[in-house]
Amino acid sequence: MRLQIKDIKIVDPLQNRDSIGDIFVENGRIVSKFSGDADKIVDGRGKIAVPGLIDIHSHLREPGEEGKETIYTGTRSAAKGGITTVFCMPNTNPVIDNAPTVEFVLLKAQKEGLVNVFPIGCATKGLRGMEISEIGVLKKAGIVAVSDDGFPIANSQIMRRTLEYTKMFKLPVISHGEDKELSKNGVMNEGKNSMVLGLRGIPKQAEEVMVSRDIMLAELTGGYLHIAHVSTAGSVELIRQAKKKGIKITAETCPHYFTLTDDAVKVYNTNTKINPPLRRQEDVNAIKQGLADGTIDCIATDHAPHTEEEKNREFDLAPFGIIGFETILSLVLNELVDSGILSLSKAVSKMTSNPAKIFNLEGRGTLKEGNIADITIINMKYSYEFKKENIVSKSKNSPFIGRKFKGGAVMTMVGGNIVWQV
Numbered sequence: 001m002r003l004q005i006k007d008i009k010i011v012d013p014l015q016n017r018d019s020i021g022d023i024f025v026e027n028g029r030i031v032s033k034f035s036g037d038a039d040k041i042v043d044g045r046g047k048i049a050v051p052g053l054i055d056i057h058s059h060l061r062e063p064g065e066e067g068k069e070t071i072y073t074g075t076r077s078a079a080k081g082g083i084t085t086v087f088c089m090p091n092t093n094p095v096i097d098n099a100p101t102v103e104f105v106l107l108k109a110q111k112e113g114l115v116n117v118f119p120i121g122c123a124t125k126g127l128r129g130m131e132i133s134e135i136g137v138l139k140k141a142g143i144v145a146v147s148d149d150g151f152p153i154a155n156s157q158i159m160r161r162t163l164e165y166t167k168m169f170k171l172p173v174i175s176h177g178e179d180k181e182l183s184k185n186g187v188m189n190e191g192k193n194s195m196v197l198g199l200r201g202i203p204k205q206a207e208e209v210m211v212s213r214d215i216m217l218a219e220l221t222g223g224y225l226h227i228a229h230v231s232t233a234g235s236v237e238l239i240r241q242a243k244k245k246g247i248k249i250t251a252e253t254c255p256h257y258f259t260l261t262d263d264a265v266k267v268y269n270t271n272t273k274i275n276p277p278l279r280r281q282e283d284v285n286a287i288k289q290g291l292a293d294g295t296i297d298c299i300a301t302d303h304a305p306h307t308e309e310e311k312n313r314e315f316d317l318a319p320f321g322i323i324g325f326e327t328i329l330s331l332v333l334n335e336l337v338d339s340g341i342l343s344l345s346k347a348v349s350k351m352t353s354n355p356a357k358i359f360n361l362e363g364r365g366t367l368k369e370g371n372i373a374d375i376t377i378i379n380m381k382y383s384y385e386f387k388k389e390n391i392v393s394k395s396k397n398s399p400f401i402g403r404k405f406k407g408g409a410v411m412t413m414v415g416g417n418i419v420w421q422v
């Protein structure tokens with residue numbers, strides 16, 4: 001199969017490319033040209049081609065919680081959002097702390113997935129924070145990182161050992177920064193709003209205490225630390241200083257942390273209940289600054305589907321988490337690129353070349369010749385309203401329902417195959 005995308009603006013951060021040209025795809029790879037005609041031609045006029053987006057933080061819920069999402073539905077939702085590769089977190093049932101479960105996820109993804117799926121393995125057995133998983137075995141089975149995500153390792157000695165042990169396998173340790181004692185019973189950011197609403201707060205320090213600890217342990221061990229879903233100004237500053245000191249650390253944030261504040265919780269909408277919680281405007285500003293100056297390397301969704309039954313409960317009782325695949329690109333374009341905080345190329349690098357580099361994904365994250373033809377085509381003029389009835393994910397828990405966007409993915413290509421098209 002030979003495919004040619006004609007007269008398209010190509011934005012490829014790794015190659016520093018931002019110019020109009022053609023893209024040639026043969027046998028699933030990007031080639032410089034082919035002799036003879038294409039089997040299919042895509043008219044790229046007025047559109048932009050970028051490397052397929054890589055979302056390094058999501059919850060696909062399979063195995064075990066197929067009522068919320070499956071690999072089948074989740075990868076379709078991702079494809080609609082312009083995402084060609086997703087990493088999935090191990091807080092499934094059973095958890096991904098053993099090779100057969102890694103293999104199950106990979107096999108399911110191969111059979112039913114529309115985009116590439118790379119599992120993240122548990123850092124500790126059963127996500128219990130007591131005993132390090134068999135990381136070598138997991139790596140052999142195909143994991144790209146380890147994380148206990150929602151159940152951060154409380155014991156500093158175990159975290160130290162995890163950072164030491166994973167060095168051997170060149171696997172980053174993804175840390176969800178939360179001191180569970182400090183955040184205990186909290187359901188939203190601690191501050192004026194939590195007081196007015198009568199909801200128990202989670203102080204910023206619950207995140208920052210753990211981010212500082214993990215930075216210190218990364219310094220001690222020389223291990224590779226990646227901070228998940230940064231939500232506070234203090235965390236941004238801690239990471240900035242750690243990078244200045246030469247500590248091996250990278251970080252991600254999510255669209256909701258640069259788009260919303262805890263003012264959004266005011267109507268007790270449980271689709272604003274996430275962990276870490278939405279913070280204040282000064283945090284939003286600091287996160288934007290951190291993205292602009294390179295302190296924050298990646299933008300990921302933390303796509304965390306939950307059913308309507310679960311979310312239609314009192315704010316206190318509803319689970320934490322929101323879906324994100326179908327809105328990440330439009331939110332990045334509208335909140336960061338249109339407002340001049342990031343150039344398009346810089347913004348794209350945080351969802352392509354940077355993740356590929358941090359997690360050693362060979363052949364992805366750039367449109368270089370020889371690479372896998374994972375390509376996302378953007379139309380900056382594509383206007384739409386994000387409506388509940390159009391959500392592809394099995395779950396509908398988004399705080400962005402009803403929002404109007406301009407700019408988004410109009411075609412998603414995985415390994416040279418068009419998997420989604422508007």
Ligand SMILES: NC(=O)N[C@@H](CC(=O)O)C(=O)O
Nearest residue numbers: 059149150274275304320321
């Ligand atoms: N982010 C969330 O609010 N929830 C995540 C867990 C997590 O990412 O910590 C989930 O699995 O539902």
Ligand SMILES: [Zn+2]
Nearest residue numbers: 149150176228
């Ligand atoms: Zn988390």
Ligand SMILES: [Zn+2]
Nearest residue numbers: 057089149302
């Ligand atoms: Zn998560």
